[in-house]
Amino acid sequence: MDIEGSVALVTGANRGIGRAFARALIEHGAAKVYAGARDPAKVVDQDVTPLRLDVTDHQQVADAAAVAGDVTVVVNNAGIGGASTKLLEGPFDGARRAMDVNYFGTWAVSRAFAPVLARNGGGALVNMLSLASWVGQPLFPGYAAAKAAQWSLTDALRKALREQGTLVVGVHAGFVDTELSAWTDAPKISAAEVAEQTVRALADDRVEVLADEETRKAKDALSLPLDPGAPKTDTTDTDDTTDAIDTTDATDTTNTTDTTAETGTVLGAVLDRWKAAVDGHRPQEVAAQFTEDAVFQGLHPYSVGRQGIADYYASQPLGLTADYRVLETRRLADDLVFGYLGVDFGFTDRPTLGVNLGVLVRCVDDGWYISHYQVSRLD
CATH class of the missing domain: 3.10.450.50 (Nuclear Transport Factor 2; Chain: A,)
Incomplete structure (x- = not known):
């Protein structure tokens, strides 16, 4: 699809990968980028349009779809780690929250904006997934399970929205250099590189981004x-x-x-x-x-x-x-x-x-x- 002149919505756009997505879209010629955030005051870039959006709040999701009726690209980026839930002990609160944001939040936004994309010619839906979509993670099982569910959802959306002409893109990466991964010294890819690869995939009508070598190895290992x-x-x-x-x-x-x-x-x-x-x-x-x-x-x-x-x-x-x-x-x-x-x-x-x-x-x-x-x- 042509990014030039497009109108995009990015969830979780006030920092990290979400902000990088917004910057990349602007740099590639998007006419407008709605920067979704729970607190719009935290959106600091002057060339985007702040939009109050908590993806777990169904009313805010519906309101966002009504306000941003001109959108042609939706980027589901909002996510949390849920690392407080341990695999073999303790409460499940963190894992439930991760599922609520990463999986059900993506589902809610996709469902609300699917008819918007259809009215505007099909456009594209991008879901920020993870290497953890494919690899179980004993240190953060709730996050990995939510990302695995989000991957399955992405495949379902791709099949369901094909008829209306919507390109559905799954973006997978290992550790990205953001606050969410500050706890580890493992090799990390920059948020800007993930965003740039994603914008190139949109331009080339590709349905998947494997952003780094570790992710590509994980994909290969599925067989x-x-x-x-x-x-x-x-x-x-x-x-x-x-x-x-x-x-x-x-x-x-x-x-x-x-x-x-x-x-x-x-x-x-x-x-x-x-x-x-x-x-x-x-x-x-x-x-x-x-x-x-x-x-x-x-x-x-x-x-x-x-x-x-x-x-x-x-x-x-x-x-x-x-x-x-x-x-x-x-x-x-x-x-x-x-x-x-x-x-x-x-x-x-x-x-x-x-x-x-x-x-x-x-x-x-x-x-x-x-x-x-x-x-x-x-x-």
Whole structure:
């Protein structure tokens, strides 16, 4: 969607990631940004429109939808940690509050603004999720459970609002450098980077943002057994980026057609990271999606290893984009997936180039990566 001239609402916009979302939208040309906050006086930026909004107060949510009837982008960012609830002892008050804000608050705002978005042409709905949507957290189980529920809600909204033309985007990140994560010294991504990646996803009509490497690893790990000796579970329709995939079982998964959701999830997660890095003209990030000894054959002489891949993409013109379609998949082994794709490479100064692409995706120590990449021309 086009951010230029859009009208946005950001919940929890007075600080942290919410304020970063508001700034990014303004910087990318939004005509107006409503900055939702429980206390509008705490919204300090002069180029946004403060709006009283406690997402747990149904009357305030209804009032906000009435006031902000011109909105075309809704960003559900408001959230709390709920860390006071311990896993094995103590009261559940913090976890209930986290569920009320993070899950039911997102649901309430989405429900109230869905008809507003429909009237204004469809627009977009963005939900700020988390790496914790996919990974249980013994230190803050209430927060993780609320984010897991919010992820499920996001998928439901995506399916329900598709017919009215609303783009629904799930944004996942690990620790973000805000007050909420001040308690830990773990590596953190900046709120501004999360917001920038999200705005780029909106511009590219992408349904998911995996903001940092830890989040991408967590997404990849959804297709792995729970432990080395555990049986694989049915992961049908758990991929936040796609609709349900044919789950016809195959007795032997070696050298047979495998169209299960698990294989599609593995391949799609890797290719989505590759596409995002290509579209963003980030050569080193593209190369990081490959194994260290990957064989790479683009439209130039082949190379081996990540540096050759980074050099290849660094030589490509700014504005290059990659749109892929999965044509065939095979699960060749537990740690090896084959994908055969159609890819349209778009340019700003020449016609789109259509190619076929074969990739082998391999599971190594910390996730899934492309180990072989072979392009063939259609003409």
